[in-house]
Amino acid sequence: MLGLGTSQSPAMHSGDRASFDPPPDFRRRFHFLRKSLRAALSAQLVGGEVAQPVARESSAVEPTRETHLKVMDDKPDPGTPSENSEVLFSFGVIADIQYADLEDGYNFQGNRRRYYRHSLLHLRSAIEHWNTEGSPPRCVLQLGDIIDGYNAQYQVSEKSLELVMNTFQMLKVPVHHTWGNHEFYNFSRNYLTNSKLNTKFLEDQIVHHPETVPSEDYYAYHFVPFPQFRFILLDAYDLSVLGVDQSSPKYQQCLKILKEHNPNSELNSPQGLSEPQFVQFNGGFSQEQLNWLNEVLTFSDTNQEKVVIVSHLPIYPEASDSVCLAWNYRDALAVIWSHKCVVCFFAGHTHDGGYSEDPFGVHHINLEGVIETAPDSQAFGTVYVYPDKMMLKGRGRVPDRIMNYKKENAFQF
Numbered sequence: 001m002l003g004l005g006t007s008q009s010p011a012m013h014s015g016d017r018a019s020f021d022p023p024p025d026f027r028r029r030f031h032f033l034r035k036s037l038r039a040a041l042s043a044q045l046v047g048g049e050v051a052q053p054v055a056r057e058s059s060a061v062e063p064t065r066e067t068h069l070k071v072m073d074d075k076p077d078p079g080t081p082s083e084n085s086e087v088l089f090s091f092g093v094i095a096d097i098q099y100a101d102l103e104d105g106y107n108f109q110g111n112r113r114r115y116y117r118h119s120l121l122h123l124r125s126a127i128e129h130w131n132t133e134g135s136p137p138r139c140v141l142q143l144g145d146i147i148d149g150y151n152a153q154y155q156v157s158e159k160s161l162e163l164v165m166n167t168f169q170m171l172k173v174p175v176h177h178t179w180g181n182h183e184f185y186n187f188s189r190n191y192l193t194n195s196k197l198n199t200k201f202l203e204d205q206i207v208h209h210p211e212t213v214p215s216e217d218y219y220a221y222h223f224v225p226f227p228q229f230r231f232i233l234l235d236a237y238d239l240s241v242l243g244v245d246q247s248s249p250k251y252q253q254c255l256k257i258l259k260e261h262n263p264n265s266e267l268n269s270p271q272g273l274s275e276p277q278f279v280q281f282n283g284g285f286s287q288e289q290l291n292w293l294n295e296v297l298t299f300s301d302t303n304q305e306k307v308v309i310v311s312h313l314p315i316y317p318e319a320s321d322s323v324c325l326a327w328n329y330r331d332a333l334a335v336i337w338s339h340k341c342v343v344c345f346f347a348g349h350t351h352d353g354g355y356s357e358d359p360f361g362v363h364h365i366n367l368e369g370v371i372e373t374a375p376d377s378q379a380f381g382t383v384y385v386y387p388d389k390m391m392l393k394g395r396g397r398v399p400d401r402i403m404n405y406k407k408e409n410a411f412q413f
């Protein structure tokens, strides 16, 4: 993020549940769940549109049909994912590298040191780690803000991007690049579309399902790194004033949305806002993109797939600083909550990291940012995918997380 609002997130750094034992307040959570869904579905979208996804009541009561997957009884230690055959596959995650050829600095509040040069070394050591894993990851998810906005100020954006991309060339597996605010501080959307940061060529298409093909109007796609597991990369700056031609109708539309929610003369300031996420360094999802997401998730539900979603901006308040959320995060949640297939949602942007499991059993992970990671530490992770769960093995200041799949019977109400 730009440097505002990095107060300690209310993330759960302990108490991740290793199994799906209902917590004591389960019934209360269900009440919240119903309330949240109603609220989310009735919430007004930015731009005056109304959320359209269908509620999950009809699908929620279906029994699980995961007979093709062997359910494990043992619960391995998350700190030592074994190399045995129970791991189906793995993938790497890394966020907010924000490289710049600059001396160390501080964030806006001056309380977090930023290691602009060392971030490249952090990336290199992460890549060396992934390259030497006994069973290499299928892919790596880069969660956005790959170079810092300062590069634009010094007119070295292309040079810095090339340096970081040359480092990524060392990686032996595909990397999927997400776009964050710092991409748009350095480059226009048009430039990014034609750059190496556009990894849409790695997408998978679903034959005979044209509704699952994303529009060219936003940067989003889906792919299948392993059978029955679909990954969806979202464009959290689809609605944004960043990177858009200021003479375009879309810029005017997005500026109007932003100003309607933020009367401050400095649009990067959340001061006094009832919805503090409406700042210039954030963005949102268009209804068109959300409709597409809804179609892909419908396909995944029908085909009993498990889904991982990736976005630069987080969408769940309890896993994030409230200033860092996507403008219309409620609309994205409403779509996701109307399906049963989504296992987890990975985001960057906050730098501090955070985690929360929402009432629908979706795990929200905000990854700790490389840029604010001291040279003697690290900030990346590998997610090991099992038949019944995903396990994030964090490195350095990224904590381990266990993400059990939903027990769908638990959602009968």
Ligand SMILES: [Zn+2]
Pocket: 001, 002, 145, 180, 181, 182, 312, 348, 349, 350
């Ligand atoms: Zn960011």
